[in-house]
Amino acid sequence: MSDVFLNGQPASADDLRALALTNYGHFTSMQVRGRAVQGLDLHLRRLRSATRELFDAELAEERILADLRTALDARGSGDCALRMTVFARGFDYRRPADAGTPDLLVSLSPPATSGKPPLRLKSYPFVRPLPHIKHVGTFPLFHYRRLASRAGFDDALFVAPDGTVAEGSIWNIGFWDGERVIWPEAPALRGVTEQLLQAGLDELGIAQRRRPVGLAEAGGFQGAFAANASGVQVVLEIDGAALSPVPALMEQLAAALARQPWQPV
Numbered sequence: 343m344s345d346v347f348l349n350g351q352p353a354s355a356d357d358l359r360a361l362a363l364t365n366y367g368h369f370t371s372m373q374v375r376g377r378a379v380q381g382l383d384l385h386l387r388r389l390r391s392a393t394r395e396l397f398d399a400e401l402a403e404e405r406i407l408a409d410l411r412t413a414l415d416a417r418g419s420g421d422c423a424l425r426m427t428v429f430a431r432g433f434d435y436r437r438p439a440d441a442g443t444p445d446l447l448v449s450l451s452p453p454a455t456s457g458k459p460p461l462r463l464k465s466y467p468f469v470r471p472l473p474h475i476k477h478v479g480t481f482p483l484f485h486y487r488r489l490a491s492r493a494g495f496d497d498a499l500f501v502a503p504d505g506t507v508a509e510g511s512i513w514n515i516g517f518w519d520g521e522r523v524i525w526p527e528a529p530a531l532r533g534v535t536e537q538l539l540q541a542g543l544d545e546l547g548i549a550q551r552r553r554p555v556g557l558a559e560a561g562g563f564q565g566a567f568a569a570n571a572s573g574v575q576v577v578l579e580i581d582g583a584a585l586s587p588v589p590a591l592m593e594q595l596a597a598a599l600a601r602q603p604w605q606p607v
Contacts, residue, residue: 345450350412353447360431361447361478366438367429368392368477370534371571373454377420378604381534385426388534392475393428397441401428406446410607413448423451423572427478454572460587461568462579463510464495465557469502473509473529487511497568499560499580502528506554513570515577517563518591522549524563535569535599542598557581565591574599 346353361367370385379385386403393401406426414420427449430442466486471479486498490511499515500508509515509530516539517524523543525536543550560566561583568575574595576587 345417347409347413347416347448349446350409352416357431358447360433361427361429364429364433364435365478366396366433366435366441367427368396368475369425369427370476371423371425372534373571374414374420374422374424374607375453375604377414378606379424380599380602380604381538382605382607384534384537388476389426389428392477393444395475396477397428397430397444399441399444401444401446407607409446409448413450414607417450421453423453425449425451429478456573458573458575459496460576460578461496462494463497463499463577463581464490464493465499465501465507465581466490467503468498468500469508469529470500470531473531476531483511495579500530501557504528504554505556505558507557507560510568513568516567516569517555517560518565518567518588520564522551523591524555525550525552526555527552528554533570535571535574538602539569539574539595539598542601543594545601546594546598548594548598561585564588567592567595569595 348357370388372379372385386406389406390401393399427447428444431445432442468482468486490498498511502508506528507526508528514533514536515526540550561580565588566577566585568577576592578585
């Protein structure tokens with residue numbers, strides 16, 4: 343049974359050659375439970391918008407959903423982690439003006455487990471190119487994550503040139519000032535889970551604000567958390583400055599996320 347599908351068919355190694363050698367494209371990652379996804383509409387919007395920008399092409403929602411359903415049917419289970427990558431086997435870096443016809447790659451893996459461990463973060467000056475797109479240029483993300491690990495931390499936190507907190511390696515970050523959730527305002531990918539949390543916090547009547555957060559003040563908040571498609575986890579340290587876990591905050595975040603509907607694929 344294949345766990346990788348290209349344009350609705352099991353993918354071969356040769357099918358993946360262009361993506362491996364050229365590395366031009368974008369993707370989205372999601373958790374599937376019972377053949378449903380939280381924020382499916384947001385994932386679809388992300389895929390269509392980035393395809394328009396990177397390939398000058400329209401990506402039909404019906405095509406995306408058909409390929410997702412084919413992959414889930416073949417897997418035989420409604421629970422998994424799923425990534426859809428948009429690239430073009432015909433893309434030629436020597437003639438990049440013609441981006442080629444988009445191909446859709448769907449890869450499936452076991453679902454994320456709950457109870458993610460707390461994070462201790464080390465900051466690095468870095469802003470992703472085209473930060474609003476979840477593109478496949480992930481080398482610097484993993485490189486800084488590796489550097490952080492070698493320095494005795496769990497992950498990397500990126501800081502913009504003006505000294506403001508931007509995002510983590512593969513997640514968004516939020517802070518708690520004792521009254522409201524603070525979302526850093528800086529060049530970053532606005533994640534689907536971040537958007538779901540914001541909607542849920544609004545529904546619960548919990549105050550939140552987006553504003554610039556300087557790295558120098560990040561360790562002074564009452565609490566912090568990281569969020570991506572695999573869940574929400576506590577941030578316990580930034581550059582050696584300890585942050586206290588706030589169980590009530592994590593409960594509120596869990597409640598906010600739980601309010602968001604699971605949309606059938």
